[in-house]
Amino acid sequence: MPAAGVPADRVGPAETPAPADRAEPVEEPEPVPNLPVRPPVPPMLAKPVKAMPKQNGTLFYEPKWDGFRCIVFRDGDEVYLGSRKERPFTRYFPELIEAVKAELPERCVVDGEIVLPMGSQLDFDALQQRIHPAASRVKMLSERTPAQFVAFDLLALGDESLMEAPFSERRARLEGIFPEKGESIRLTPVTTSDEQAAEWFETFEGAGLDGIIVKPGDQPYIPDKRTMFKVKHERTADVVICGYREHKSGPVVGSLLLGLYGDDGRLHHVGVAASFPMARRAELVEEIRPYLAELSEHPWGHWAEQAAANVGQPAAGPSRGGQRVPGAVSRWNAKKDLSFIPLRPELVIEVAYDQMEGDRFRHTAQWRRWRPDRTPESCTYEQLERPVSYNLDDILAR
Structure with a gap:
């Protein structure tokens, strides 16, 4: 029943205060990598559409991953994981820091999605559990339920910014840094066939994916603008x-x-x-x-x-x-x-x-x-x- 002073038709956190380990974590400043594209960078976004856009000669189709959007900045041993809200994910995914150092180029900026596979499917609930203020729990979960990073765009490589390059070029350059299948850093598949994309739309949901992203191949990377399209069920x-x-x-x-x-x-x-x-x-x-x-x-x-x-x-x-x-x-x-x-x-x-x-x-x-x-x-x-x-x-x- 409601506590004294709380209306009978309403209960809430006043009766069940959050313990100390649920408090908002105090974020310490993180080193900012010295790259041609530096954080924070709000990611490029997609506008929802009802039907799959037909191929017009410039479109690329990708699976829509169901995870946390993340832009990875690497400058040697310095790695920064930026979130869609431009607040760092770095402290929550220590296993990805090591994976980035092992599997991505020495200096790069890569846009993608943090996902958490469980068996043959993605598990978003388990991924949400990874956001926790207690360092001990972060470490434990990184070992028990390790995340992966799925890359789908390349914003910088070495000393070169690729933000103004068309997506077709950025995708080709991205494929060039993935000569082999990574263990924790993965490359999203892509197709230029709208028929193939329609098949993906119907089948990939069974693995926990979220629809299809459609990218114009001739467009630059425009942060915080809905220049792509997304088709969802x-x-x-x-x-x-x-x-x-x-x-x-x-x-x-x-x-x-x-x-x-x-x-x-x-x-x-x-x-x-x-x-x-x-x-x-x-x-x-x-x-x-x-x-x-x-x-x-x-x-x-x-x-x-x-x-x-x-x-x-x-x-x-x-x-x-x-x-x-x-x-x-x-x-x-x-x-x-x-x-x-x-x-x-x-x-x-x-x-x-x-x-x-x-x-x-x-x-x-x-x-x-x-x-x-x-x-x-x-x-x-x-x-x-x-x-x-x-x-x-x-x-x-x-």
């Missing part, structure tokens, strides 16, 4: 609204917490829907107000107790006995409020999603419509489309 599912979190701006809907029923008959937290215009956020509050519930009567009524036990896991972690409930602490921001307002699980909506990560939506789902014709109990995992399994090694061997 879109599927729909009917889900139960189980609660909501307030928006940072005030008492309107920030995100809806979504649930599906499992074979065990319990309601599991499967993700959130969050992209609404501000006016719609206010409307939603009024539409769902009649369904406000006491936490003690909610299927996730043990949330506060389990949230305390789940500290150190991703924000949406498995709960007691295998039931998924919302998490209490964000892995990326220990100060972020993840408390929620429970609702009676009676409302059903249709959402769009791209892929599953285990038993949850990998990314934020998109609202499509109300489904008053569906009962909550009919919203089960059985409706979800599962891709056919595909071996990750077969992709990287291309």
